[in-house]
Amino acid sequence: MTVESPDSKTVIEDGGERRPPRLAIDATGLTFWPSGQGLVGIPRVESFLVSAALADPDPSVEVVAFRPWEGRFRPLAPFEQDHVATGEISPWRLKRWPGRRTAMSQALEAVRQQPWGKRDADRHLAKTVTHGRKGIAYQATKLLIRAYRLYQRARVRSAPRQDVPGQPAETERGFVLISHHILTGDDRVAVSGRAGGLAFLCHDLIPTLRPDLVGMSPGEARFGSYLEHLVRSGAPAFCASDEVGSTLTDHMQQAGVTQPVVYRFPMPSILYETASRMGETSRIEAAEPFVLYCSTIEVRKNHILLARIWQQALDEGVKLPRLVCAGRWGWMIDPLRAYLKAHPRLLERVTFTGAISDEELIRYYRSASFGVFPSHIEGWGYGASECLDFGVPVIVSTAPSLIEASGGLMPAIDSNDQAGWYAAIRRMAEDPEWRSSLTERIAKQHRPTPASASWAAIKAGLQASASLRPKS
Incomplete structure (x- = not known):
């Protein structure tokens, strides 16, 4: 009970x-x-x-x-x-x-x-x-x-x-x-x-x-x-x-x-409170637009879906913003490593930061165009709720905890639906009005x-x- x-x-x-x-x-x-x-x-x-x-x-x-x-x-x-x-x-x-x-x-x-x-x-x-x-x-x-x-x-x-x-x-x-x-x-x-x-x-x-x-x-x-x-x-x-x-x-x-x-x-909202104490919660401009995924790199987090999407964009001549994967390397990631090795051009558009400090992560949240969180299963999904804390729109998977963590405010797509994710990421990158409407929704309905x-x-x-x- x-x-x-x-x-x-x-x-x-x-x-x-x-x-x-x-x-x-x-x-x-x-x-x-x-x-x-x-x-x-x-x-x-x-x-x-x-x-x-x-x-x-x-x-x-x-x-x-x-x-x-x-x-x-x-x-x-x-x-x-x-x-x-x-x-x-x-x-x-x-x-x-x-x-x-x-x-x-x-x-x-x-x-x-x-x-x-x-x-x-x-x-x-x-x-x-x-x-x-x-x-x-x-x-x-x-x-x-x-x-x-x-x-x-x-x-x-x-x-x-x-x-x-x-x-x-x-x-x-x-x-x-x-x-x-x-x-x-x-x-x-x-x-x-x-x-x-x-x-x-x-x-x-x-x-x-x-x-x-x-x-x-x-x-x-x-x-x-x-x-x-x-x-x-x-x-x-x-x-x-x-x-x-x-x-x-x-x-x-x-x-x-x-x-x-x-x-x-x-x-x-631990990271946001840290940023508040530092006086660093407002938006800052990035040198180039980028999409943020903050998570340990492991099979459950589904980074390989994003790798396939960014490779699809390269193959079709579509220029997506740079993908920044913030987090340390974890376990059961041999398929992802093999995919990256087989597609070396991907690393021109995808960055893996490794473990980073809170200060670095705060800067990423403050300047990201939008976030992604395609995990297969979650207990919460900190990276999704942290995006909302910093006013950043985020696309999440349909894992129930991720929808709960993002307050049901953000677009949700099945973690195995590559076509759906590709379309949503392209729309988020290419449709500033849609992105702005999601940002306004966060401002009105979410509080850290x-x-x-x-x-x-x-x-x-x-x-x-x-x-x-x-x-x-």
């Missing part, structure tokens, strides 16, 4: 005291994202969530990461907080690195408490000691921690039974909104009852519905079973589109699983969504779900 997020701050009883339910946002996925690389897609949404939680003065909100060697979520270490934070952090939540000596003492104590931790635990502890810095000091620290762990294991094996160090008591980490990394990870413990009360962001069900369009890792192959386990355990889903919420409900019904609790939240509104809806849903959890 879909639930409207309440505005009230529900409280729970605990030993006669009333307090707000503890809410945690999982930053595990972001801790693995390469430093300095621009955020796109799901990581961009999760970065917004983590940043909102770090900036929220509410003491019931925290940011955590999953520790597989402990089977639980823990607050971020200072180096992790520095890595994932992209904005303001509430002063009381800001963690300071205690210095190498204190950090080493704490790391060795953690090893003493849990001598059976694996090498990933040693790597994490070494980073806490060196504040995330790599190099000789990190390598030496990691070896020292490993040696101490082996010593503690030997001590445990030889010690009398009563001297064996026990595991620290499981601490309640509150109600955790897990990251996509957990849903596609390899550790089943992360989605089990041992990890505490969970909620999840359901960006899409593509690994389950269209595995042929996804580079299936072992974790993604288990994606469907993880979702079913979460829903069975009562974990609510947070969906940015009505389409994904309905798809999730239908899928669970077909799988014989209890109807999920679904919270709908508005997708935030503030990140604060999205965070408020997600937080309210988490509060409602946490307050309904039975006390253990």
